[in-house]
Amino acid sequence: MTIHVSETGISPYAICIVLSYVIGYTYTFVQMRRDNVPKSIYFYTLMLTGFCSVYLAVIYTRCTSGAFGISSMGAMFGMILGIVIMTYIARDYKHSIMTAYITALPLFYSISKIGCFLVGCCNGKLYSGPFYVEYFGTPSHIQPGRLFPIQLLETMVFFLIFCFSYFYRKKRGSNCVTIILCGVSKFLLDYLRMSHANQIFSVNQIFCILTIIITLVIALGKHTYSKDLTNGYKKSS
Amino acid sequence: MDNMNRNDLPMSEEDRKKANTLCIISTILLVAPKILSCIGTFISSTITGEHISKFLYSALATRMVSSMMSALYGLSSLCTIASLVLMIIVRVKYPKSTYGKVLMWIFIILGIIMILAFLMLLAFCISCSNSLKGCPG
Numbered sequence: 001m002t003i004h005v006s007e008t009g010i011s012p013y014a015i016c017i018v019l020s021y022v023i024g025y026t027y028t029f030v031q032m033r034r035d036n037v038p039k040s041i042y043f044y045t046l047m048l049t050g051f052c053s054v055y056l057a058v059i060y061t062r063c064t065s066g067a068f069g070i071s072s073m074g075a076m077f078g079m080i081l082g083i084v085i086m087t088y089i090a091r092d093y094k095h096s097i098m099t100a101y102i103t104a105l106p107l108f109y110s111i112s113k114i115g116c117f118l119v120g121c122c123n124g125k126l127y128s129g130p131f132y133v134e135y136f137g138t139p140s141h142i143q144p145g146r147l148f149p150i151q152l153l154e155t156m157v158f159f160l161i162f163c164f165s166y167f168y169r170k171k172r173g174s175n176c177v178t179i180i181l182c183g184v185s186k187f188l189l190d191y192l193r194m195s196h197a198n199q200i201f202s203v204n205q206i207f208c209i210l211t212i213i214i215t216l217v218i219a220l221g222k223h224t225y226s227k228d229l230t231n232g233y234k235k236s237s
Numbered sequence: 238m239d240n241m242n243r244n245d246l247p248m249s250e251e252d253r254k255k256a257n258t259l260c261i262i263s264t265i266l267l268v269a270p271k272i273l274s275c276i277g278t279f280i281s282s283t284i285t286g287e288h289i290s291k292f293l294y295s296a297l298a299t300r301m302v303s304s305m306m307s308a309l310y311g312l313s314s315l316c317t318i319a320s321l322v323l324m325i326i327v328r329v330k331y332p333k334s335t336y337g338k339v340l341m342w343i344f345i346i347l348g349i350i351m352i353l354a355f356l357m358l359l360a361f362c363i364s365c366s367n368s369l370k371g372c373p374g
Contacts, residue, residue, distance in 0.1 A: 040328070040329075040332075041329070044325045044328060044329065047321065047325070047344065047348065048318075048321060048322065048325060050348075051317070051318060051321060051348075052318060055314050055318065059311070059314075085322055086325070089322070089325055089326050089329050090329055
């Protein structure tokens with residue numbers, strides 16, 4: 001498969017970023033309205049998560065590569081930050097907000113990766129097997145040669161995670177499982193990227209490990225707390 | 238009285254004061270860093286302009302000013318987030334606060350301006366939308 005990346009016209013990368021936000025936020029709107037969350041709460045959550053995700057997307061890129069750009073990882077962390085803050089403000093709707101947005105996180109990511117695929121950024125290692133992709137064009141980020149279509153693989157994997165988390169969203173602990181699945185997938189898929197050459201762990205992988213550890217600690221803490229509550233209730237009754 | 242729900246009750250004086258305090262802090266966080274950034278930009282352009290050769294350790298001064306400006310811009314964005322959080326707290330806890338409503342509309346207008354500016358950038362600045370040097374994933 002060959003893709004010609006043009007410098008004229010609107011970038012498909014930008015279109016995919018905008019599309020990922022539109023589709024992701026539409027999904028969260030539908031889910032939150034199903035849970036009878038007021039429109040005002042949804043609107044404030046949208047403002048906060050939108051701003052935080054854009055801010056951290058830029059800061060993450062600036063800190064990790066020193067250049068100006070946007071990072072899907074940074075955007076995801078920003079969105080999680082916005083969700084956590086909003087759950088403290090609107091405690092009555094904490095569960096609905098968390099479930100809707102954490103289920104949607106892999107959906108946001110999978111659509112944004114289509115943009116990366118179409119313009120040749122975040123590309124995979126050199127590869128000549130089936131489904132290789134070759135980019136042609138004048139932009140400086142274009143990597144010559146046959147490459148592994150890691151962006152497409154990430155799109156498919158994260159879309160599957162989204163489907164899984166959608167169908168199991170009502171189960172206890174599903175939010176933690178979704179985040180851990182996203183972290184493990186991103187960690188493993190990062191080995192197939194060109195930028196991972198000559199490294200044991202990339203910056204993205206280190207952040208994935210930290211995310212998984214923090215999520216496990218929170219999940220275990222909640223489990224222990226609810227167990228203590230149940231034991232305390234049994235003793236008192 | 239029993240039939241009136243919480244939203245129909247007027248705001249108490251204490252709630253009004255709390256809401257206004259939060260709104261004032263939110264406004265300061267929104268505006269002050271921007272003003273400081275403008276002052277900082279003016280000072281840095283003055284220091285790193287024609288007068289650079291007159292300063293001892295001019296390279297150090299330039300680096301210090303550049304670091305301070307980067308810190309200021311970063312702080313400005315953090316303060317904007319904090320301002321947004323405070324506005325949301327006011328709108329959720331004190332929905333009848335007029336100051337809170339005004340702040341909300343300011344944020345909505347700022348958000349619309351930012352989105353329009355971003356869309357115009359995409360449409361007219363092709364090299365910017367294709368700038369992917371920093372796309373670490």
